[in-house]
Amino acid sequence: MNNKEFRLDLDRLQRLGMVEAVWGEHKSFEQISEILRKLESSSQLALITRVTFEKASDLLNRFKNAEYHSAAACLTLGVPLIQDSSLGEVLIVSGGTSDVRVAAEAELALRMHGIKTELILDIGVAGLQRLLGSLERFANAKVVIVCAGMEGSLPTVVAGLIPQPVIGVPVSVGYGVSEKGKAALYGMLASCSPGLSVVNIDNGYGAAMAALRIIKS
Amino acid sequence: MNNKEFRLDLDRLQRLGMVEAVWGEHKSFEQISEILRKLESSSQLALITRVTFEKASDLLNRFKNAEYHSAAACLTLGVPLIQDSSLGEVLIVSGGTSDVRVAAEAELALRMHGIKTELILDIGVAGLQRLLGSLERFANAKVVIVCAGMEGSLPTVVAGLIPQPVIGVPVSVGYGVSEKGKAALYGMLASCSPGLSVVNIDNGYGAAMAALRIIKS
Amino acid sequence: MNNKEFRLDLDRLQRLGMVEAVWGEHKSFEQISEILRKLESSSQLALITRVTFEKASDLLNRFKNAEYHSAAACLTLGVPLIQDSSLGEVLIVSGGTSDVRVAAEAELALRMHGIKTELILDIGVAGLQRLLGSLERFANAKVVIVCAGMEGSLPTVVAGLIPQPVIGVPVSVGYGVSEKGKAALYGMLASCSPGLSVVNIDNGYGAAMAALRIIKS
Amino acid sequence: MNNKEFRLDLDRLQRLGMVEAVWGEHKSFEQISEILRKLESSSQLALITRVTFEKASDLLNRFKNAEYHSAAACLTLGVPLIQDSSLGEVLIVSGGTSDVRVAAEAELALRMHGIKTELILDIGVAGLQRLLGSLERFANAKVVIVCAGMEGSLPTVVAGLIPQPVIGVPVSVGYGVSEKGKAALYGMLASCSPGLSVVNIDNGYGAAMAALRIIKS
Amino acid sequence: MNNKEFRLDLDRLQRLGMVEAVWGEHKSFEQISEILRKLESSSQLALITRVTFEKASDLLNRFKNAEYHSAAACLTLGVPLIQDSSLGEVLIVSGGTSDVRVAAEAELALRMHGIKTELILDIGVAGLQRLLGSLERFANAKVVIVCAGMEGSLPTVVAGLIPQPVIGVPVSVGYGVSEKGKAALYGMLASCSPGLSVVNIDNGYGAAMAALRIIKS
């Protein structure tokens, strides 16, 4: 293949205020290595999402500034930006234990940018008392990210209770009609609660960047 | 067309305990008239669903024992069975004003069979306090039918709060991803609340018959 | 990940009359272990669905009160509630041999709650004489759960023959248009038999809980 | 528009043994008139399907050899072929009153080719006794065409009971998941009865031509 | 229908900071009148979306405090909140002339809440110079709402160029694969630009409320 050249979007940090992020799932070890080498040589921070433990192990051997975060299945390069609490806090909640990876990806992506986060798991609407019992913890958040699979009704209920920005992340857990997160996605988009916005299925990183845009606006 | 003959399922009442019901939407005035004539001559009760006001007016002129119910868009033939309160009550709730026709169809179908019903409208989850404030009215119901359009999360929340049988009816209101009720249907089927069962979109009659089976079991 | 905490819905038994149930498919050995530890320490019964033999073997080593049910691919914790025959019996039927896992999951979930069950396999409508020859066994059932893959017409035929509550469970066997159970699901929802209600594809547990709600109502 | 010329497939009768058939729904009065003029001038028979009463009235004024068949919503040109009973009979059955147009289209298309037909309406599976009570009338048929909407399980049940060729025609009646006939189509394709073949939704003409191919083979 | 009562969510303004909004499309003149009467009697502001000119004319006759906004196809009740420019401005852009109604609905909904807005139409990506030539007008916006039909790539391009929150609104213009806005919706959710969030197809009101949550956070 002649003329091949990987073009990283190296001024993204300056233009958008976001560190370089690479979707790692469909990329080979060699492709990710080449990207990390370029970033390292220009002293950039980076977040590689959806990296398996096996692929990560090989990369950690080669890149000493890299770190693996197993709950989020992400690899980071470089030292996160220093936390600036004055910007406000992002609360990340999830409906079930199976949504943890997506919630953790959102949390990590925000921490890489110096944003303070808090995480509450397992407050699905099937047992509403768990959500209602946690409501006081929502008051401090500047933005709330809500991850949910199955029928995905948690963001609807949350957005009906609080006035802050709420970002829904459909999660691809479930089977039958909820397989691959389509039921949750449609449920969030169709929500009867006003002002709920949504990102792609499993896109914890995207929700984090939407929250970052808000928190810096 | 030779050999044509409409075959009504005239022993349905005896076999299933249900009065004859006819889906009126795709049938012409002539087809419905012929059916009503046969039923009337055998002194049967009947429920014709999804009949427009115009079609109903013409039919009322011809059949003196018929009655039109505009909220439910249904036509009935004959006198409903006498209400037997000892069988218990079916509570029908809906998430929004637009779901009224479907809820009214379910209510009418049950009353035709002598079942006591109660109706609560407009307790959608976007304002959870409305549902929580009505909970004591759920206690008396033997079965609860929940109609909801949009993202359809009301049945999930209800089924997480009460132990009785809950039947979800997706309603075809909404636009975009919720158009035609698919988001609500998938949301109910994917529900994280255990033991919620579902009928076809807009099928108030079907939910009523499922409730009737339960209440007579 | 800071602030993480699993929140089990520990009062579900009191609120809904249902033992704790956990969907095991997307959860790791560690996640299930942590859940079982909490439940064991509070002396709760539990049902873990969709657990592979391999994952189950490891869990059985750690939890002495656990038991694996291979036909249903479920793991249970604790002693089932004592069977109370006075509540009535739930009949579970399936159209083909391939539906066995789903039917067995429904049966197990009901037995955990002390409900009497009966199971009839392989009475698909392609050979109608098998169904018609078994009809007398339907008479004693208070509720009938019908599992079917392919075109899923068995629940329609059953609900046209008997007056009791019938719950359809689409099963994800088949190929081409019936792959993943969508044809069966749609067939059941579209059913011309009045009062058939439906749960998500492969959701034997959900059908069981819908039956439990009925049988206790 | 230069170079425009309608090219009728005038040797279809010789090549396939089928009279010219034109799908009338999306064609204007002028387009159909031009086609009929060409066919009339070459003394050909023709069947125009899906013609509204209004369009037909105008065409009848202009073409004296044309006839309108309102139950089938078809217009024919010329005298049907003489019936040849020795070829055998095609039985056309339908599950509900709403399927009549499709069944009538199939019947008319066969009669145009001189094939003997019989028609049985309203033997849906929700009242199985109606089908079982008509079974002796199936014995004489060389081919059976089964039209059904909703969940479309009638062809499956029929094909499990008789050894003759069975052609399923999904019909676009129903609402919710059965709207536009998709549930019926998928149900027939996914059928557990061996050797059921299927044509497009509402394609009564196509089923008739499949039957004609069989009956002449 | 006994026990019927419309339950407006009258404390929404206090809880969420949003005036009452009613989706007018599927509601009859009578239903909307009843709602407006209740709101008027409690001196509440209201926004009724998706109201045709005809329905609006009748309502204007009855409610003297109501006003119709034809570009947005909305009816408002009461005097908008006084504009508070210190909160910042929301920029609303659209890709084509056909998206105007949705953009106007978003603009009106924000103005009802006292938010300053600016509107730029017709800067679709097929002629990129139009967007690039307008970029300086984006700098002042605190939030940007981007409406686009067809393939919906405008929000992706915008979100790659500016750091502020960007909310995409798919619009149901187009034909073939873009009919009803599905291609635009999927394109926005699948966007390669980080932090773009999305609302339901044609949901200008929802985008406005998401922007309101941000601007007040």
Add this chain to the structure above:
Amino acid sequence: MNNKEFRLDLDRLQRLGMVEAVWGEHKSFEQISEILRKLESSSQLALITRVTFEKASDLLNRFKNAEYHSAAACLTLGVPLIQDSSLGEVLIVSGGTSDVRVAAEAELALRMHGIKTELILDIGVAGLQRLLGSLERFANAKVVIVCAGMEGSLPTVVAGLIPQPVIGVPVSVGYGVSEKGKAALYGMLASCSPGLSVVNIDNGYGAAMAALRIIKS
């Protein structure tokens, strides 16, 4: 699991003239073994479709009357019926090399019933001369089965050229929009050639049984 019993449809041969056929894909070695044991003990022929080489090897060790057919991925039990050439021949054609398994399954299923078959591979429409050069071989066939993946236009072209019954079998080869055979299925159902009938994707067995019904009618 109590009360479990496999019910084979043992009189299918008498009722439909078809030997027992079992769909082997989703069944375990134990399930198939139990079925074969019952069939063997009642001296029945059987066809097990979609059996992998590995599963077949184990079964061959246990059942001495079984035979594996690798091209068709089927296992047969017992001696095929004696070929009766007077019934006529079924021609099976396929569009590409990748369709071979499905074509071979159809061929084997017919040979089990004593039907004479002929097979022509690789006559896809992209090189029309291959089809046109083989046309004389179609003349002798009583029924033609056409297997095709990708866009599935071969059955349409064939049915436009010959008057015999043509059964289309969509094949699940292809990628992108043709993945899993949906494009081929829709193409065959939508065919502009009159009288083409269709079976489920990859259902070579079903096409064979449809041909058998025809050839015996």
Add this chain to the structure above:
Amino acid sequence: MNNKEFRLDLDRLQRLGMVEAVWGEHKSFEQISEILRKLESSSQLALITRVTFEKASDLLNRFKNAEYHSAAACLTLGVPLIQDSSLGEVLIVSGGTSDVRVAAEAELALRMHGIKTELILDIGVAGLQRLLGSLERFANAKVVIVCAGMEGSLPTVVAGLIPQPVIGVPVSVGYGVSEKGKAALYGMLASCSPGLSVVNIDNGYGAAMAALRIIKS
């Protein structure tokens, strides 16, 4: 609505060599009038697609340089570019009479740009002899546009016979699975003929512009 301004892409002719084209279907009489006024004042040519006869009549009254083309349902403004035969000819073929509007739109769009066109209608693959008998007319074309509805196999057959560029246009005629052109679209994309490219359903204009790009390259 403040700040509103329609931005026409007035340098499109210079940048892409294409005259201004406007999709007229979802635009009001007022919106189109405003666009035409701007174009007229800058002496630009324009093509407005998908304009009904009624809307066109009103526009013709106001714009004296406009012309309506009923077969194509398009309105043009200004005098077409002078035909330059040296660029080569585009052949436009269609499978059926119902595809005429789309074919005529493609033809008109090319003639507006001075491209020579030829049109052949009604050469669908169900009667292959019509196509094979017209093949010599394909030899002179530099590009071939093939419009087809139903199963859409005509472009596949054409692209297998000739070496020139072939552009497929799926047409939204048909019913059942071919309704709205999805089956034709998928069939063309899945085509087994190498190098067939495709545009959106009914997009005759788009196919014309793809041909223009080729013919000018």
Add this chain to the structure above:
Amino acid sequence: MNNKEFRLDLDRLQRLGMVEAVWGEHKSFEQISEILRKLESSSQLALITRVTFEKASDLLNRFKNAEYHSAAACLTLGVPLIQDSSLGEVLIVSGGTSDVRVAAEAELALRMHGIKTELILDIGVAGLQRLLGSLERFANAKVVIVCAGMEGSLPTVVAGLIPQPVIGVPVSVGYGVSEKGKAALYGMLASCSPGLSVVNIDNGYGAAMAALRIIKS
């Protein structure tokens, strides 16, 4: 299996000017070997697409004139045609690193036919400056092939900037709504840029052949 014979389309080179190409993914080692043997014996060039490294290794051992191209996952047989620069150059661009395989397949297929190619990777629209900075390299191309996954908006932006033929290739990278390339495909078909044509998802070979048809026309 009797009468089996693989029929290669051996005159494709003469008829269409294209070397034999075989889709290797669903074919076994034996099937590909048999095809290569026939081609080798008739001294034909060939391109086998979608061949894994493992399958290729075995084939390379047997066929000495074969070569494997790992970036494209293709195997070639024979010496490519001599490059003829006078025909013009095809530029192949991609939006992201993950699209490389598809772009490389297109490049290889063109080089096999003696066409000059150039490749530019990683110029996705999220960082528009990368595309705008490369625009001068587009000027020399006679045809541009644009590969893109996710939301697939790169071909739309490119086709709005340059007048040459642009062929879009949707790529099956992404997750959630962009999984399997459907969002990219729909985005390209729905494109607001005039004259963009599209091939099947991942069909680099098809795009190359469409380009070849253009470049030779």
